[in-house]
Amino acid sequence: MASITERARKGGRKAYLVQIIRRSFDNYRESQTFDNRKDAEKWAKKREAEIDLAIAEGRDIRGPQPGKETLGDATDKYVRWSPFSGQICGVAKLAC
Structure with missing residues (x-):
């Protein structure tokens, strides 16, 4: 499950930090910062699905993404x- 933390930027604007941690996969950790919560939630959901699929297929989630x-x-x-x-x-x- 991803965690989303609200943070303040230098100018006082809000930012949302998304952290995805997979302890079952050698403590894999990934994070990304967004300007609004909706984008943060959308990215977290999409990225968690990609990570879960990669683990289920036995691919290394740290390697390059397909097509890249x-x-x-x-x-x-x-x-x-x-x-x-x-x-x-x-x-x-x-x-x-």
């Missing part, structure tokens, strides 16, 4: 599919 590729993933893909693959190349391309 990290820079490391892109670099690995480039090295694998590079036209220089299998050849000796410079330091910038590691050892293709």
Whole structure:
């Protein structure tokens, strides 16, 4: 269950901090801040559903989200599919 805490910003405006904690999954913790409570509740509900689905499917919830590729993933893909693959190349391309 997500917890939503009302906080005051510098100018006195309200902000809502959402914290999601999953103790059953190696104390996983995630947080996000919103300007209004409605958006905070909507995000918390959506994100908790995503986390629960990932745990049920056995996926790592700390990894990249489906459809989102990290820079490391892109670099690995480039090295694998590079036209220089299998050849000796410079330091910038590691050892293709």
